[in-house]
Amino acid sequence: MIDCDVHNGWDSARVLLPYLDPNFRDYLDRGELPGGRESFPHAHRPWLHPEGYIRYDTFPPGGGAPGTDYEFMREQLLDRYELDYAILLGEESVEVSTLANPYYASALARAYNDWVLDTWAPLDERFQVSVVVAPQDPHGAAAEIRRVGGHPKVAQVLVTSGSQRPYGDPLYHPMWEAASEMRLPIAAHLGGTSGVNAHPTGTGPATFYWEAHAMLCESGMGHVASVLAHGIPERYPGTKFVLVECGVAWVPAVLWRLDADYQALRKETPWLKRLPSEYARDFVRLTTQPLERPKNPDALWTALDEIGGREMLMFSSDYPHWDFDDPYATRFPAEWRDDVLDGNARRLYGLPEVAGARA
Template structure:
């Protein structure tokens, strides 16, 4: 079975690997300026929650920089016969928390160049994401156009942390650039803190486990905004991938959106279809972390209500603490071929289809 991991985090031991990719004033800021942590830390706005055990698996302990790839190869890529791994970085999405959009953009540019130079050549299974800082959509669009034609780049990636919902016309230069370069737009959980508002409307929560469970609120907001603001009418071929926010909430939110749109559609006359229809054609969800009810049939009924066979993309979230391996993905067996790989190939069209699949 062809397996595409749509969320594989490539790590570093120290953010100082970015120094060769920076110059001028921004390099000076990075090397000598104020940081959130010791030398080697990536600059970002502090978040109020701390993971009590650390974000990575305890069996992933790199010492040297090259250990990161060697461990990933042994414990994930080879062990589970992963055919394609979409690299999603890690700390660089935190650039969205910085008030200085110019510095945030410089950090993202440095990371993108480092990823292309260091990670993509290491393994033919690797495909890259352009990480952009959404604080300044015009700068983000420039970065998308700078690297968007690279043959091993398959998507544009931002964090969920944002200063406004992603359907807002403020962000439309990003989607225009994505459409121009033929790339999906992906948003990954994270980026809370700094200049980004809390995703929790009632105020910040207290504990990490509590916070982690309710973080999908930001994804709900972004999804509703993308649909309501007419992003998919303006760019009908654009695919949006929502990563690491769970999935069981999707049907209930779509039901509410459909009901309210039917009653109040005159507010958004540019929409031509039900919100649930835009979701099925334009939005994809990563499986990790997939909810785990006591009765798996309850989950499967929920997934069926969102057309999960066609809208889910397998994601491992390697090497994080809540990592999901291929063998423990609790989806209907008949869906496995699509969810593990074929759906991703429909989104990431630059990845060649294996001859056996192309012939079907």
Template sequence: MLQQTKEERKPKKNKYGIIDCDVHVSPQSLDEIRTHLDPKWHWRPLVGGRDLFAHPTYVNRTDAKPPNGLPVASDPDFLRKQLIDEYGITHAILLHRAFCNPLPYAEFATVKASAFNNWLDETWLGKYNADGVFKGSIQIAHQNPVAAAREIERWAGHPHFVQVLSDSGSRAPYGNPIYDPIFEACQKHNLPFSTHVGTDGMGINLQASSGFPTHYIEWSTAHCIGYQTHLVSMLIEGVFERFPRLKVVLVEGGVSWMPALLWRLDTLYERYRSEVPWLKRKPSEYIRDHVRITSQPLERPDQDKHLVRMLELMDAENILMFSSDYPHWDFDNPRYAFPRIPESMRRRIYFENAKELYGL
């Protein structure tokens, strides 16, 4: 790993504190994960991802490879230099992609998630984290919600695990009561339930759109459809009435779809509210209390004034949290991610919303 002097490690000054809510990290080798698995599982492959929709060019920033030859996002000193110190990041919320949820073998998916959590605790949240800048996510496999709840219980109270992490890909929308054991554990321990896009239509997971796309660009653009499906399901099925303290974070699924979806949903609720008598409020009124969304990828229209208006319409000042998606190719530079927006909105997006959510 790179060694830096005290002066080199001094963060760049910035006007705002920044909490980056989507930073991806990786093991330096898969042996780091295997050491946390019973030998009977060693023959099973640990890698996984988007076999049907491989990225056509490159996934990561071209400058994200550490000079010492380690894999991208596996060298903590290089990541600190390129992200934490460069932009003065106060905390980085780590999302390690274990790709557990597409697996048909629920038992292996569960132990794989557990092994990745052990690795994260030992490395990025442990020996790499003397200053506490890194905060982690408890990876779960939702195929067995009861086992997932046990995994949440195992890490609850850890000083650096601040949320639960699942993929957006699933066999049922997240309002389905089969997932209640997960949400119950999240609420019990005041841990937000976060979901990251990228496994819709993979393995046993259903594709949220109609049928299967033929190109990566089509699949990627439609990520927001999966999030809309999950969010409408959670709102209408009464998840936030059953779990009134539950918080949900939607990561890397776009932003601009939120206002129109809620307008449509509220309109239909006024007509069909007798169908869902368990709802005590309009669907949109649950959002500020229960839902947060991360900023990357932030759709950018040709005119900044249209983006600013959209941020106002979605109540970004209260529900949006900054994310860079480091180290991926579409990394959002904190200095240029947003156009000119009101100072109060900027500070809440970059810092205060995440600080409040994660208790930092």
């Protein structure tokens, strides 16, 4: 089993100071952290989660924030569920995408990547790392992908679903070019819908957290339409697009609409050689958490089967967050289980059949 959404973090962003470009160190050390504030700099979200963003039982017994203690993560997640691999996505680090200063954002991303490869990657053979980039600095993002993308522990490039423009836009083509060159997928994790980025929904910010959380899939819809319409699979072979924590039930309806409109309006995008849904089957991957649960469970699998969902879905738990999905309690069709829990991620990330020594 492979878990494609595991959040590792720190107790204080001060851990980045030794890795941060000296030209930007004061931004963090004197501009962000004084006064007891230890969190990563980012533009704050407009909603308050009424229960908090984490599972209460994931606080390490020795103290510290959830996701910061390797031994406790190993006990609660890696060993308990006998994972072959865990794809680490960091915690606050991906919020670099919300910052107005693109040079500072890229400097923070570089510092995080060096820190996670130095500290977390060596702890366990099962860990694979996501390279965080700042998409508001696409040339800087491309340079960072090339700088660390060849590391044997790097599985993918990571951005947020919140962005200034949809990810197929030519603004981001330098990032796609570098990912294609390094043979790495680009993953968009739910979030980053604040700061310099667009509103999380087409009508503006929601009032309540549950309302916003349910509708954050809108950004995923826009990104899928954009990467397909701009022909990213044709222009940049060797990469794929992973949507993390954006839901899955909406994907069939969006692809059906894209197919219908493409057939009527295909003169706008003459570079496309296939239907959008055919590209999506090969190019788009979806993590399962949070998995929608209709009253008739078969309804979800029937719809997903129409678009090749068995080849697109990859299991994720979202540990240690509040809406964690237990792989033993999450039901998949029997014939889908091996692909969703293991095979699809193993093929995407090129992971060996066994991880080797555990810890």
